[in-house]
Every structure is written in structure tokens, then in C-alpha cells.
Amino acid sequence: MTKLSEKYDLMVPRYTSYPTAPHFRNGIKGDIYRQWLKELNPTTPLSLYFHIPFCDEMCSFCGCYTKVVKRYDPVADYLEVLLSEIDLVAQALPSRFKASNLHWGGGSPTMLKGSDWKRIIERLFKRFDITDNATIAVELDPRTASIEYVKALSDAGVNRASIGVQSFDADIQKAINRIQPYEMTAKVIGWLREHGIDQINMDLMYGLPNQTTEMIEREAELAIGLQPARVALFGYAHVPWMKPHQKLIDESALPNADERWQQFEASSSKFIEAGYEPIGLDHFSLPDDDMSEALNEGTLHRNFQGYTADSAPTLIGFGASAIGQMHQGYMQNVSPLKQYSERITAGNFAIERGIELSQDDRLRGYVIERIMCDLSVDLNFVCRKFDVPNTTFISEIEKLKPLSEDRIINLSDNIITVTEIGRPFVRLVAAAFDAYLDNGKGRHSRAV
Numbered sequence: 001m002t003k004l005s006e007k008y009d010l011m012v013p014r015y016t017s018y019p020t021a022p023h024f025r026n027g028i029k030g031d032i033y034r035q036w037l038k039e040l041n042p043t044t045p046l047s048l049y050f051h052i053p054f055c056d057e058m059c060s061f062c063g064c065y066t067k068v069v070k071r072y073d074p075v076a077d078y079l080e081v082l083l084s085e086i087d088l089v090a091q092a093l094p095s096r097f098k099a100s101n102l103h104w105g106g107g108s109p110t111m112l113k114g115s116d117w118k119r120i121i122e123r124l125f126k127r128f129d130i131t132d133n134a135t136i137a138v139e140l141d142p143r144t145a146s147i148e149y150v151k152a153l154s155d156a157g158v159n160r161a162s163i164g165v166q167s168f169d170a171d172i173q174k175a176i177n178r179i180q181p182y183e184m185t186a187k188v189i190g191w192l193r194e195h196g197i198d199q200i201n202m203d204l205m206y207g208l209p210n211q212t213t214e215m216i217e218r219e220a221e222l223a224i225g226l227q228p229a230r231v232a233l234f235g236y237a238h239v240p241w242m243k244p245h246q247k248l249i250d251e252s253a254l255p256n257a258d259e260r261w262q263q264f265e266a267s268s269s270k271f272i273e274a275g276y277e278p279i280g281l282d283h284f285s286l287p288d289d290d291m292s293e294a295l296n297e298g299t300l301h302r303n304f305q306g307y308t309a310d311s312a313p314t315l316i317g318f319g320a321s322a323i324g325q326m327h328q329g330y331m332q333n334v335s336p337l338k339q340y341s342e343r344i345t346a347g348n349f350a351i352e353r354g355i356e357l358s359q360d361d362r363l364r365g366y367v368i369e370r371i372m373c374d375l376s377v378d379l380n381f382v383c384r385k386f387d388v389p390n391t392t393f394i395s396e397i398e399k400l401k402p403l404s405e406d407r408i409i410n411l412s413d414n415i416i417t418v419t420e421i422g423r424p425f426v427r428l429v430a431a432a433f434d435a436y437l438d439n440g441k442g443r444h445s446r447a448v
């Protein structure tokens with residue numbers, strides 16, 4: 001395996017969309033967005049994503065779009081704009097829509113005040129029919145949470161919380177500028193459960209500075225002890241050319257490709273032994289969680305939040321830099337806060353870029369999503385579904401032959417199945433179907 005992790009130590013996208021975000025272009029603006037919103041089918045529930053781009057301090061590994069603020073005022077101003085954007089979008093829809101999935105990410109949504117949640121939820125109920133069984137999920141930073149805050153989330157109807165942990169090790173926490181003792185995380189999870197928010201996700205990382213396999217095994221054991229329903233085990237993506245604050249991380253302390261692979265394998269084994277089901281590239285979930293059910297039913301999806309059990313075909317993004325997804329294409333709001341705020345306050349949408357999907361994009365996007373989610377795809381079925389000849393993927397199959405020889409995949413009669421050995425390399429399998437990959441746009445993170 002050492003040989004494979006070194007041989008395939010390549011840079012490839014994470015495929016949270018296809019085409020991936022570096023291929024979005026500037027031609028998609030508010031007028032096109034308005035038209036796309038108008039064309040939506042009112043009987044299909046929406047998924048809504050809200051981006052809160054503020055944090056208390058910067059974790060040096062962070063790959064998100066966020067800004068450090070020490071005062072609440074900019075957050076309060078931003079909230080007013082966000083509420084206006086909710087109104088703008090709702091008014092542009094052809095009728096009143098249902099929403100079945102609401103997700104707040106960032107940044108740190110917990111930079112909002114507890115009392116803000118009541119206002120946000122009231123506005124959403126005013127504008128949308130929130131379904132009875134809707135998932136209402138918030139990414140929560142335990143370092144800024146209090147029991148009163150958790151109560152405010154619960155009162156607002158939040159039923160799932162994603163807890164950022166990354167590492168339980170005190171030395172690693174120092175190296176990544178995120179001091180968050182285990183006891184703090186455990187206490188906040190206890191508060192969430194006491195207040196009925198019992199669907200808990202936890203984010204952990206491997207490949208962090210000075211991290212060893214023994215350390216991450218211990219961290220996996222601590223995580224398992226807290227029994228989150230889902231765990232996301234991300235490989236640290238060192239991309240200082242895109243995220244300059246990552247230059248604070250000592251590159252010489254980063255594990256090499258083989259060490260990263262061993263860390264992933266060791267921690268992954270811990271979760272599987274403890275009864276978690278492996279999901280796609282880097283998630284684990286308990287068998288009774290929606291995500292395991294979606295995996296077993298073949299309805300697991302992948303979007304900008306990673307893997308999701310949410311089956312709504314339309315994702316509307318709110319907030320600076322937020323990305324949305326529709327049958328017609330992808331669209332992204334402008335990132336700088338000032339521009340976002342000015343556009344929305346003037347009564348315009350803040351869409352800055354995106355891409356209109358061609359039928360070839362949809363075909364390849366479908367194949368890539370099934371590979372990333374199911375670790376398997378039947379190209380005969382896909383060709384029938386999209387009404388294209390079953391010889392469509394001859395060159396892709398040719399590209400995959402080395403992966404088949406290395407037992408990363410099984411290839412038989414146009415059916416591709418990623419092996420257990422191949423799971424950490426699934427992005428490479430998906431990349432064979434990416435028609436944009438060789439055009440030089442975007443530098444990506446390591447495959448493992």
C-alpha cells in the first residue's frame with residue numbers, strides 16, 4: 001500500500017460539484033438567477049444553505065471563506081442583509097415553496113447571538129413552508145457555545161449540530177491554533193442532547209502537523225466515546241497558494257503521503273470496529289442515521305457541504321460566497337462582504353459567477369456523484385438513463401486500467417466498483433470522468 005499512496009500522491013478535486021468551482025465563470029449573474037428561480041417546480045421542496053462568514057479567531061488549517069471579527073456589529077449588519085436576501089429570493093420564486101433542509105455553515109454560525117436565531121427562523125417560516133420533518137442543521141463551534149446558546153438553538157427548532165473538533169490532541173491544537181479541550185467538546189455535546197438536539201456530527205482531521213497514527217487512533221477512540229451519529233474524517237488540505245494563513249503551518253511537520261494514508265486507515269478501522277458504516281471517501285455514520293439509510297437505498301448525494309442524505313434537487317445558497325445548485329446550473333454569490341451587502345441592500349441578487357450545465361456536464365456529474373457516493377457505477381445503466389451510446393466512455397475506461405491493475409477498482413462489463421483498498425483513492429476514479437481536469441484551471445488538494 002505504501003507503493004500505492006506514493007504512486008497516486010496526485011492533486012485532484014474533492015468533487016463536491018461537477019464542474020468544480022474553479023470552472024465557474026463570470027457570465028452567470030442576477031438576471032439568469034432570477035430566470036432559473038422562476039423556472040423551479042413549486043411541488044419540489046428546496047434545500048437552503050446560509051453562510052455566516054465570521055469567526056472569533058483563525059484556525060491555521062482553515063479552508064473556509066471566513067473573516068475574523070472581534071465585535072458583534074458586523075455580524076448584526078450582515079444578518080440584516082441575509083434576511084433581506086431571504087425576502088428577495090422568496091419573492092422571485094413562482095409561488096410559495098416548501099423547504100425540507102436548512103443548513104447554517106461558515107465561518108462560525110455561532111457568531112450569531114442566541115436571540116438572532118428566533119428572528120431568522122421566523123423569517124424563514126414567513127417565506128417558506130418548512131416541512132414537519134425538515135432537517136435544521138447548524139455548524140457549531142464549541143469554543144463559543146454556552147448552555148443558553150444551545151437552548152436558543154433548540155427553541156429555534158435546530159435538530160442537528162455539526163461539531164468542529166479536528167483534533168483532541170493538545171499539541172496539535174496548538175499547532176493549528178485551535179485550543180479546544182476534550183472536556184469542552186464533551187460538555188457542549190451533553191448540552192445539545194439535554195436540549196433535544198441529538199443528531200450530532202463531528203469533524204475530525206488527519207494529516208495535521210506532528211500528527212501520528214497512534215495519536216489519531218486515540219482521537220478516534222475519544223470521538224467514538226462521545227457517540228456522534230456521523231463523523232467526517234477530512235484529510236488536511238495544505239493549499240497555502242489559495243489560503244495564505246496556512247503558511248503559519250510548519251510544512252516540515254506535515255505527514256507525508258504514506259503517513260497520511262496510514263492515519264486514515266487506522267482511524268477508519270477504529271470507527272468501523274465501533275459499528276460505524278463507512279460512507280464514501282471520508283464519512284462514517286451509525287447504522288440508524290439518515291446517512292447510512294441513504295447509502296443503503298442508493299440515495300446518498302454530494303454537495304458543497306460534503307455527503308448528504310438530503311434529496312432535494314435544488315439548493316439555494318444565501319450569504320457572501322454561498323453556492324447554490326439547480327437543474328440549470330450552479331451559481332455563487334460574490335465573496336467580499338461589502339459587495340454582497342451593497343448588492344442585496346440595493347434590491348439586487350449578489351450572484352457573481354456560476355455555470356450553466358450542458359447535457360454532457362449532467363451526464364459526467366451523475367457518474368462522478370455515484371462513484372463518490374456509492375463507490376460503484378454501472379455505465380450501461382447511465383448510458384441508457386442519459387440516452388447516449390454505451391461506447392461513450394471508452395477513453396475513460398482506458399484511463400482507469402492502471403487503477404484496475406493496482407486493484408483500486410474492479411472493472412467488468414462497463415461496471416466500475418471501487419475496492420476497499422481503493423476507497424481512499426476514490427477521487428482519482430471520479431477524476432477519469434472529469435472533462436475539465438486537464439485545462440489547467442485550479443490547483444487541488446492531495447488525492448489521499
Ligand code: SF4
Nearest residue numbers: 055058059062064107
Ligand atoms: S472556526 Fe471553522 S471556519 Fe472559523 S477559522 Fe476555524 S475552521 Fe475556519
